[in-house]
Amino acid sequence: MDKFIVSARKYRPQDFSTVVGQSHITTTLKNAIKNNQLAHAFLFCGPRGVGKTTCARILAKTINCENRDQHGEACNICHSCVSFNEGTSLSIHELDAASNNSVDDIRTLVEQVRIAPPQSSRYKVYIIDEVHMLSSSAFNAFLKTLEEPPPYAIFILATTEKHKILPTILSRCQIFDFKRITTIDTVEHLQEICDKEEIKAEKAALQVIAQKSEGCMRDALSILDKIVSFTNGALSYRNTLEHLNILDADYYFRLLEAMQQQLLSDALLIYDDINRKGFEGDLVINGLAEFIRNLLVCKDEKVAALLEVVESFRDRYIAAGRGTDAAWLISALNVLNEAEINYKAARNKRLHVELALIKLAYLGQALQLTGEPGGGKKKVLDTVRPVSFRNIPAMEPVNPKATVRISAPASNETAVAATQVMAKASEQPAAPQHQEVLTGPAQGTPANAATSTASPSKGARLMVDTAVKTAGNASLGSLSKIRQQFSSRQQSNGSEARPLEPAALAKAWAAYAQQLRENKNPAVQSLELAELRIIDAQNFTAVTANNLEQRFIESEKRTLSEFLQKEFANRAVSFTVIVEERAGSEEPVERPMNTREQFQQIVGQYPLVKELKDRLKLELDY
Template sequence: MAENYVVSAIKYRPQHFNTVVGQSHITTTLKNAIKTDQLAHSFLFCGPRGVGKTTCARILAKTINCTNRTEDAEACDVCPSCISFKENTSFNVHELDAASNNSVDDIRDLIDQVRFAPQGGSKYKVYIIDEVHMLTTQAFNAFLKTLEEPPSYAIFILATTEKHKILPTILSRCQIFDFNRITTKDTVEHLQEICVKENIESEKDALHLIAQKSEGCMRDALSIMDKIASFSNDKITYTSTVENLNILDYDYYFKMIESLMMQDMVGVMLLFDEINNKGFEGDMFLNGLTEHFRNLLMCKDARVAKLMDLPDNIKAKYYTQANQVSNAYIINGISITNQSEIGFKQSRNKRLHVELALIKLNYLSNAIQVLSDEDGSLLKKKS
């Protein structure tokens, strides 16, 4: 690793509105407010962690004080204000992390500063308060007065992952922006761009897995990618990613269903033994198998099939397998794996517990057959 190695989440932190990923509904609104000079005094940025709230707050702080903005309301990065912002020497932007500075005194310090007008010919003084829901009630109340009657130059940007914990009196005084979880597609595209810039070879399926694992949090996605890139000498392959993330390859589930459909008890047991030997916990396997069934069911109808958050080649495999498995089997299968997952913690012999579920699944087709035959004969009797 190079001496001046900088993690991607910091190196590629967006510096302008147009490079923020997956939040265009917010960046467009903010840019329009800047263009028309109709800025609110207090903003509340809400949303899951790692989706760009603090990043957008910083961009907004930089841009509104930039003296040489582009036509598209982006900061110039070269004016004195932009430079002091970049070098972290600006007296007009203050950040407070309410997770660690949540007392009434911390807020009083901040309020005291608000009284002084911005320096260096800047128009605004910006206060970014991160994790604002962590403020004590007293601190909130002390802050409220300033929020109600802020000086004309003061802008407050509050950020929180837990909007429901913010007092209604604060909510009503803020312009609220709800940040989205970043979609898998957007995350994959962003990771791909960075890989190209960093000369990292990457397979799209691998990036897809990383995006899925990070569940919409770009910061997590980037740090996982950094980790795998350094572990695999800048070649992010599907195999190295599966190994690194400790994910059971989709192929195991496809093979498992194949064996179950053929009622190949020997094949099923040997395959589970292989999975076990790879160090995968039984409950993780059961959970994965439930999800596999769920995906097979999704394939049965094009309207819900689009909810499958998977790379195209793997989706194609699901469509093929879905044709070979009946709805009745899938629904009963989900019930068996789900029940087994619930009982997993209490079971004395974890391995046997999972094997019993697999035995049930192996003979499930027979059971369904018998039931449907009985139904058939009942119907005949009735008629």
């Protein structure tokens, strides 16, 4: 009975034409041999299992062949080729740098280089595999020989980690970069081997093997041998998935459908079925992320070539990709990426995966509400209060005659003066202004000139507020339109809404301050010291003396606004808080001393304290 030989060795390429997926390398080497332009040192670098050592052996055999054909290939008949194939050639030496990486090993190699090859061979070839494993001293000992070798010596270095090789070595070699073997080339090569071995293999199974190998032909052939032994000579899609522990893409399509329809129970049941089959949670997360990545690729025809899936699922992928929003796919990838990163740190692995599925199940609704790109604009529901528009008093359209709000009874003459001020303000297109006119008898005016039923209070203030709308500002116009619609809706919904009046506003403001006092809230003093100025029927301004009082009132603004809206039965009531220096205000309260100042004061009164501190070598924490 013949001894079994693995496919990776049995079907190892013997000439350049049988090398898979490296045509840019083989063509260059054949032309160099044909034109007699061989370099004295080559460096083959690239991923594992792509043919670096194989090409090095083919090159060594071809340059010593006595009867090369017109295409630059070895004849495999002459004495040199036969001895090479049998492994008895004295002109080709292979060295494993992983186990021979010392300076002594390189010195031994240098001494061998001085010996000329046999008369039957033209070149003496040294193939050094895994050359990046050499130590720095070994590299330095090899530099001189590598730069100026004998005319019959050729060095072929192979490595998977080019960055670990010294630049002085790289500069002395002709570098060839090998690339990963594509899925198509791998499938074609596996199909050829299956035909030679009379193995029945489904193309979908070969595609799964090619994807699992990730561009490494040696891994693909090893997987093929294992599955052939497992299935007793027949490769099918199902048994290939079972042997490689790969989750069927049909599960991902079912999960996608359940998550798009927000059927969380179905998604959790599907995951439970997957978990019962023995698939780990990180495998499910990684596979689902790759599945969603493929759907995202399907949305653009320019990158459709990047879709590497089984052909029987290709049309299904394209249909699902076109029917899924790109924003959902990108957000889902972010959720899965975060879940995969934190998977190892999670104690309950299953719950961690289920939380990711819950997020994905309600991801579409979240996109719709948050207004992310592709998820539609923000929904403005009828039940949502437009808080952002209530604090913009300048949005109100201005009448030709400005509205005058008087905080206290005033005389006719002061009212006429206020009207004149308003007329002048309306003629000039300026920014919103706030003017104050003190009410009371004017100089030189009799006291009995007042026609009001109540006597004018001395020092009362007249607040005149005007708002000029800029015609060229489209954004302000749109905000004003929304505000008008909201105001009209409030008027139509509740006829009991009451406008702001000085007495009612002061009463409601004091009532809220009393609530704060009962709750021992420090903001009560700021509310009591604030001056209220009514702007219109729905807006007013709270004027404070400093930034501290402003911050205290701002901290209560939300609850205070809701309280006032409830008191006036008007959801449009709002106010702003400003800081305004007041003339004749009291002197500022003395700032309390800090710890450093307190210590200095104590030392000034009691010098022995400082002496005690110095003797004990104490340090104070200021």
